[in-house]
Amino acid sequence: MKLPPFILERHFAQYEFEVPYQLSCSDCEPLRMSELLAMASPESMNLWENLQFFYTDSAGHPLLRHEVATLYEGILPEDILICAPEEGIFLVMNSLLEKGDQVVVISPAYQSLYEIATGAGCRIIPWEADDSGHYQVENLKTLVTAKTRMVVVNFPHNPTGAMVSPGDFIEISRFCDLNGIVLFSDEMYRGLEQDPADRLPGATSLSVSAVSLSGMSKSFSLPGLRIGWLACRNPATLNKLLQLKDYITICSSAPGEILSIIALQNRENILGRNRDIIAWNIRLVDQFIEDNPGLFSWNPPVAGSVAMLNLLSGQTSEQFCQDLLVEKQVLAIGSHLFNMPKPAIRLGLGRVGFAEALERVTRL
Ligand SMILES: Cc1ncc(COP(=O)(O)O)c(C=O)c1O
Structure with missing residues (x-):
C-alpha cells in the first residue's frame, strides 16, 4: 500500500521540538514520570519495579x-x-x-x-x-x-x-x-x-x-x-x-x-486535572476574542482539547501561521493542513503553556 505523506505529522516533525511556543497541540499537558509514579498503588509500584x-x-x-x-x-x-x-x-x-x-x-x-x-x-x-x-x-x-x-x-x-x-x-x-x-x-x-x-x-x-x-x-x-x-x-x-x-x-x-x-x-485525577486546564484556557480564548473585536471567532468546545479559532481578518491560515512562526516563535496548525476551506487555526486547549502562546498572538 502506498500512502501520501501525513501532512500534519510531517509539519509537527519539522517544528515541534524547535519552536518554543505551542498553540495547537492536541494532547493534554503530558505527565512527568515522577507525577505518575507518585499515584501508583503499592501493587502497581511492585509491577513497575519488578518489570x-x-x-x-x-x-x-x-x-x-x-x-x-x-x-x-x-x-x-x-x-x-x-x-x-x-x-x-x-x-x-x-x-x-x-x-x-x-x-x-x-x-x-x-x-x-x-x-x-x-x-x-x-x-x-x-x-x-x-x-x-x-x-x-x-x-x-x-x-x-x-x-x-x-x-x-x-x-x-x-x-x-x-x-x-x-x-x-x-x-x-x-x-x-x-x-x-x-x-x-x-x-x-x-x-x-x-x-x-x-x-x-x-x-x-x-x-x-x-x-x-x-x-x-x-x-x-x-x-x-x-x-x-x-x-x-x-x-x-x-x-x-x-x-x-x-x-x-x-x-x-x-x-x-x-x-x-x-x-x-x-483516571479521575488525571481527567479532572485536564478538564480544569481546558476550562481555564477556554476562558482565556473568550477573553482574547473579546479583546480583539472583529478579528476572531469560535465555537467553544463542550468536550475535547481542541477547537478552531476562525480568522476574520482576511489573511489566509497559511500566512497567519507563517507570521506567527517567524515573528513570534509560535507553532500553530492552520485549517489548510486539514483541507478546511475557511481560514482558521486549531487551538490546543489542554496545555499549560497555551496561555503564553496565546498572549504572543495578541501582540502580532
Ligand atoms: C482523532 C485522532 N485519532 C488518532 C490519533 C492518533 O493518536 P496517537 O498519535 O497517539 O497515535 C490522533 C492524534 O492526534 C487523533 O487526533
Whole structure:
C-alpha cells in the first residue's frame, strides 16, 4: 500500500521540538514520570519495579485490558486489544475493508482516518458539518449506499471540538447496525467533556460490530507511551485485528503497559486535572476574542482539547501561521493542513503553556 505523506505529522516533525511556543497541540499537558509514579498503588509500584523485559502478551497485559474494559459499559477484558492509537486505525482499516468499499468519514478528519482506507482502495464519502458547525445524523444517513462498509466518526472531534448528543450517537450506531455497516468510532478525546452529562457511550457498548478506538495520548496525558486500544465485542473481528498486529508491533511496550495501568487506576485525577486546564484556557480564548473585536471567532468546545479559532481578518491560515512562526516563535496548525476551506487555526486547549502562546498572538 502506498500512502501520501501525513501532512500534519510531517509539519509537527519539522517544528515541534524547535519552536518554543505551542498553540495547537492536541494532547493534554503530558505527565512527568515522577507525577505518575507518585499515584501508583503499592501493587502497581511492585509491577513497575519488578518489570522484566519479556515480550508482552500480544493482545495486551491482562490487568491493562481489565482497566480499559472498565471505561465502558458491558465490555470485558477479552474485548480489548492493546495497540498504539495510530496503529489501531491501520489495523481496523486494513482488516475490515476491501477494495471498492465505500467509507463514510467525518470531515475534516485526522488524516489517517480517511487516508488508510483510501490506500486500501476504498472510496471516501465525507460527512461534513452544517454551517453552524454541527454534524447532523440525518445528513449522514443520506451518504450511505449499498456499497458502504464502514462509517468513521470522531467525537469529541479533532480538529473542531464538535460533539453530537448521546441520543444522536445511539441513532448513528442503530442506523449502522440496521444497514450492516461497521461503526468505527475514534474516541481519543473521550473523558474530556466539560459537563459529564455530555459524555458519549463507547460505540463498542452500543453495538457488537462497532469498534472503538482510544488511548493514553490525549485525555490521559501520556502521548509518549504509545499505548492505546481497540474495543470490540465481536471475537472474529478482534481476531482479525490481532492477526494483523503480528505484522506490525507484535506486542505493545512492556513499560508503557504498566505505566498505563497506573494512569487508568488514577483516571479521575488525571481527567479532572485536564478538564480544569481546558476550562481555564477556554476562558482565556473568550477573553482574547473579546479583546480583539472583529478579528476572531469560535465555537467553544463542550468536550475535547481542541477547537478552531476562525480568522476574520482576511489573511489566509497559511500566512497567519507563517507570521506567527517567524515573528513570534509560535507553532500553530492552520485549517489548510486539514483541507478546511475557511481560514482558521486549531487551538490546543489542554496545555499549560497555551496561555503564553496565546498572549504572543495578541501582540502580532
Ligand atoms: C482523532 C485522532 N485519532 C488518532 C490519533 C492518533 O493518536 P496517537 O498519535 O497517539 O497515535 C490522533 C492524534 O492526534 C487523533 O487526533
